[in-house]
Amino acid sequence: MGFFLETLFGGLMAGMLYSLIALGFVLIFKASGVFNFAQGAMVLFAALAMARFSEWFPALMGFDSKVLANVLAFVAAMAVMIAVAWAIERLALSRLVNQEGITLLMATLGITYFLDGFGQTLFGSDIYKIDVGLPKDPIFLLESVFDGGVLISKEDLYAAVIAAALVIVLSLFFQYTSTGRALRAVADDHQAAQSIGIPLNRIWVIVWSVAGFVALVAGVIWGSKLGVQFSLSLVALKALPVVILGGLTSVPGAIIGGLIIGVGEKLSEVYIGQHIGGGIEIWFGYVLVLFVLLVRPQGLFGEKIIDRV
């Protein structure tokens, strides 16, 4: 039982981290109807900026406070992500108003390659470290109940809490502010949004900046776990089944999808994997999504697609 709980918690926390990346996809899709292939590249780009700035600033300005370095680097990396959002709007999206979704998708593919390359040109392509002081030591829970207790990684726990807080704030923002409403309006219909005076370009910069912020947080958390290197952009692939499972338009869906896949992965690996040779974790999410798509093509929480005939 103790072992089961340990696996379950591990899965939940891993799931929360997938959700964090999935959230970036959902935000942009909700607000501009674009499936943003570049989310992974944005995570890498943000993490690279964060890692290098936290090295450069102390060296350049001659201080050695770790906290200050991290805070400055985070702010600067955010500024960089806003600049990226602005550039994407200016150079790509503003020219593609009222175009088909597929055109916009192709544009984000282009942005992916550009950001991958540009990030590594600017910041270097070695393996870098982000150290924001997330504690590495595990904690033990319920020691009195089970023999040896349940081991939980503190780092994962903190990350999960941060992710959860971010999700709550963003869903409230979308649902209850007038900017949130304008974002949803733009997602539904560009032309109508323009006719009531919603400035498309400003809205897009806001959305991509918010997605950039989410990418930065995800990049910092994943980066401090795995180190910052090119493969970081591949964590986005892990988030794909999460978004599809949860529904592309649902913020809570991204969370619950993440949790389901995180838990499913870990439990299936531990309990089924040993019977069929292991390695299930890697493909479990994709197969699960395949079955969900058969039953609910809009995902678990997506808006039902109603077609009037």
Add this chain to the structure above:
Amino acid sequence: MAERRIGDVILEARNISLSFGGVKALTDISFDVREHEIRAIIGPNGAGKSSMLNCINGVYTPQQGTITFRGQTFSHMNSRQVAEMGVARTFQNLALFKGMSVLDNIMTGRNLRMKTNLFQQAIRFGAAEREESEHRRFVERIIDFLEIQAWRKTPVGRLPYGLQKRVDLGRALAMEPQVLLLDEPMAGMNVEEKQDMCRFVLDVNDEFGTTIVLIEHDMGVVMDISDRVVVLDYGKKIGDGTPEEVRANPDVINAYLGTSH
């Protein structure tokens, strides 16, 4: 109720020509709209009515001609700028925000009037909250006016067509426009829905003094409610005047009924 006063010219289109490649959608169209009047643009299918509206609204840029609004002359309009100047529109093929509730859809119409910034809204305290509830009060009045109270929280995608048209009108009204452009507000409606819509259009004009430019396919409806009518056919203007004058115009009769050969 006080007699409705028709004022000076508020909007004027002069020598508008628009073509898409080799297709001439509009050829040298001029007409004016006076303040507080209901001005209709009619014509058979493909006559260029919607194109004309889209030129005024800034969706299309005409190759020639100018549009004067409140004394300012433009060679092309820009959707957002037009909205800021107080021109609202509805769409022929409904362009509502389908996933959003009726209330939210109409609230988006208040967007331009909201002054608080993103950070104030994020905290949602003080100014932002006051602003939100003020606008909400205004929107509730529109909802009452259009008699759609019962569907306030329903996602518009689920409403029947006639009601969606009303929501579209509501969103435009939420902008408190001086000029309201209606693109075939009665298209695809049954008789009862058409009567309701006519009543709303007349009430808007009456109560708020909103100038209305209305495109319609259905001659009968237009003749009853409009003050003056422009008739287009194959992108050319073939008639302009009061409903009686237009009805008596031989070119108009030909366009609608066909010429006898």
